Amino acid sequence: MKVPWRALLPLGLALLLFPLALACGDDDSDEPFRIGVMESATGPGETYGTVAIQAKELAVEEINAAGGINGRMIELVVEDSKCSAQDAITAYNKLTDVDGVKIILGTSCSGAMLGAAPLAEKDGVVMFSGLATNPDIAQAGDYIFRTSLNDAQLGVDTGNLLWEDGVRKLATISESTDYAEGVRRTTAEQFEELGGEIVGEERYASDATDFRTSLTKLFSENPDALHIAAQAEFAGGTIVKQARELGYEGPIYSEIVVVGATALEIAGDAATGLKAVITDIDPANEKGQEVLASFREKYDYVTLPWYLASAYDTVYITAACLEETNDDQDADGFRDCLYAITWSGGIGDNYSFDERGEVVGLANVVVEVLPVSERNEDNNGYKVLGPAPIK
Amino acid sequence: MSVIPQALRERPRADIERVATVFVLGWAVAFMLWQGTGFTVTLMTVFAIWAILAVSLNLVVGFTGLLSVGHIGFFGIGAYTMAILASDASYDQLRTEAIPTPGWPFFAALPIAVALTALVAIGVGIVFNRFRDDIFVLVSFGFAIIAFSFFLNLREITRGAFGIHEIPRPAFGGWVLDGEVEFLVFALVCLGLVVLLCWLIVTSSFGRVLTAIREDEEAIAVFGYQVTHFKLAVWVLSAMMAGLAGALFASWTSFIDPNSFILLESMLLIAIVILGGLATIWGSLLGAMAFVLLEEGMRFLPFLPAEFVGQARQVVLGVLLVLLMLFRPQGLVGRYRL
Structure with a gap:
């Protein structure tokens, strides 16, 4: 095919000048x-x-x-x-x-x-x-x-909640992003400052879809609870689902991403009872x-x-x-x-x-995920338990 | 055998190249006149950094015929070395990963950044020399992934996903290039040196051997050339230039995190090299310019809802690149197809 390059040149120039013409609008004195x-x-x-x-x-x-x-x-x-x-x-x-x-x-x-x-x-x-x-x-x-x-406050609040709920041995799984890593880090620091022990830490890349190996390794340490710090809802929901499929029956803690609509849909009933520290609009x-x-x-x-x-x-x-x-x-x-x-x-x-x-002047709250039958658009799938605990 | 004289056969191609050159340069001038110097300075700085990367990658992909998608890894090593050595940020009051920040001057960190990139390139190149064609693409792909994993997971050195900030600008004595125009001039000088070096390479006997390697590796080996040595040498030189671009990038943005060194950036880089044309330095410069103008120029599409402008830019850019590959697979001024 022979392309008429010479003919295309003026057309290209016209396309380039088109935005120039658009830029030359009327000068309005009552400007927004x-x-x-x-x-x-x-x-x-x-x-x-x-x-x-x-x-x-x-x-x-x-x-x-x-x-x-x-x-x-x-x-x-x-x-x-x-x-x-x-x-x-x-x-x-x-x-x-x-x-x-x-x-x-x-x-x-x-x-x-x-x-x-x-x-x-x-x-x-x-x-x-x-x-x-x-x-x-x-x-x-x-x-x-x-x-x-900021994430540091979220982590501190989560660490406090874990301790107050009687968790003493914690396993964490987190996505390798600044947000998720920040949450994991501050949660672990606060939890350890209060006397808790981190018995296992796993991280995953943002494109990971199978977390069974990491979870199996974490559960072999017999933690009192699992903490998930995720950036993407897909991964967060999948981790909850796969944790329950592996037979883990202990409590799961997380943050805003894992109680998002997509994450809860993926996790289904496996997410019931999951607690999360989130910023939420007061009903x-x-x-x-x-x-x-x-x-x-x-x-x-x-x-x-x-x-x-x-x-x-x-x-x-x-x-x-x-x-x-x-x-x-x-x-x-x-x-x-x-x-x-x-x-x-x-x-x-x-x-x-x-x-x-x-x-x-703003504070995080603690929420608990409801059973699938009780989730709807109005409650976003969870109930607010109250403000995050302060230590 | 064709009876058409060589000069006549080449004429249409030369015309197309001239039109492409005039088109891109005219576009750049029109854009500058339209948008004024401020934003143009930013775009020219982006162009200078991408052009160093494109010209250096063309040495490997275009002139030597090794399709590497791992160039972004060397770019990242240069950037991270500069960031780690030159940053003077303090993380002590933050509940995030704290790393030592020596706070070296830019010009003290720059040679280390380029040298470390070269060292890694030598190690990687010795291994990669065992591979060719499709396998080479796959292993270079692996290198890009491994480099990204290091940037993300070596948290004690790179701060992982948090990134490193407060990376200083170059300074000559007490004169800090903290103005955008000064930095642009510095970046263009670096680009000029890289182009000069590449030109010296490709016009030398060394460069002619590289071209011969691309055409027929076995044939050139028959004449007694140590093909692996030539391939390793150009690989390391190209990586060092990418390291320089990385150091410039880190200093310009003053903040880096692993997201700047993902595999997608390598793909964009390959697209720039192909867009400009394989085995031509001028083509890489033109390709980088066209790419920056295409991508950033589309910020000015006036008729789309705000939340769709970003997606629309990417779709339009993708379609334009596909059309170009359909009608001009050798790129704007290239002579060879991939």
Whole structure:
């Protein structure tokens, strides 16, 4: 086949110039507030990233429908950070250099956050995440904030719960990711500080599907309980299922991933009675329930409810601070507003940010998975037992 | 035997190459004019790093005919060596993995990063020299997996999944290249040196032996050439260049974790080399430029819902690469098919 390359050249140039024409729009004097969003629309954190983007768009729609902020609308400029440091840097530079934003909501992946944070700190750009949980982010700088609780707290709470439930010998299995490894590590540390003994540790790669060998090895040590730290729901649910298939009847402890909808569907009845320390929306929190209902109405599904509401809250907090500064280019004013603000929203009441940009005033809760016959959309498959124990 | 003169037979191919070159360079200039210098500097830095990787991989894949998918492993070794030696982060107050951070200057860590990559490449290359063709692809695949496993599981050295941050930028005395433009200039100088070295290699008698190895390994061995020595030498040189790219990458991003060195990145690298053309240095530069423009240019697709833009970019990129392979399997300016 002979390809008419010469004929294709003008066509190619026309395609290249097409975005130029699009860029030359009308200059509107009543400009909206432009806020950047960096989430993992693709890559390993795609589930979290997509939910976060949708939750933020929902919040912006609501704010704009109610008249905006000081009469101005909010416009989100969304970029994919792909859960990677390099892509986070290019996404960050696109947002700041091309779109000129000074406030970025995101990211959902800690690796991406840690990649872009030094640039944000140097440029004086605020990065405000609803989902990143790596403890290292606490040291990322003065312009870095998050509404999500860090993994270290989750591990400490889980260690306390294990000890309080009478567990003295623990076996752990964890996925080799920063999140899961962080949870395992802090859980084990806290448990050992209280006097417990780790009798077995196993790790698995993110693409693993068969955990029987690791589990058999762990159960040979006769642990009082099994702790699972997973990043992906598929693996988390499969581990629970395979543990029961191997005849293990002891208690299983975990965190948010293993009580996700997909994990519980895979595990089935094997997950009944499993306890998890998670961030969860208080059933009595009307705002939280409203957020979930609105999300379900718009997108016809709900997953990762706490993280969804956390991303949603970041937009409303942003709106509150923009109302005060009335300038989307005033990152310093926005940062000072975040330090000063106390907020009640979808993820809890009266929470604020400490001097490291870490959220304070929120706590994890302990949940127990219900039998399959009692699981439904309203209870997400588990019941809340109460706040996580403090030692 | 064809009666058409050689010059006439080659003319259409030369035309296509010129069109491809003008197209990619025109695209780059249009993009720069459109988006201004700030974002362009970022993209050019990404281009410089990927171009070093592509040019160095082309030495092995294009010029010597060894299809290696393990290049990302050497990239990672360079990056991790730089990160471990140069990072001055303190992890003491965090409840995560703490590793010693010597905080060496960039230029003290750089030779170690390149030398360590070379050492690993020698060890791996001696083993890999026993394999050819499909088996070589499989063992290089294995190397990429093993390297990733080391980065992820050697937690006492690499911090595993937590990654290493606060990796410093290069500094000449008191002058730190912490500006994006300064770093870009430095990266382009490194790219220039790599291109120069590759050009010297491929235009030398050594390079002609490499090409002969690609065409017929047994035949060149008959003439008394120690084929394994040549293959090992080019393998190590290529790995050292990848190590340099890794060190640059770690310094530029200031944070690395194992996710930057997954097998998929190796596949993208192979795609860049094929996109540009096998056995051509200019093709690798053009391929890297075209790839960066394709991937990052699609951030500006204006008509998609926000949550689908990322997926759409990947689909469009994949389709464009498939179309290119269908209609131009030798790449933009290449002379050989894979």
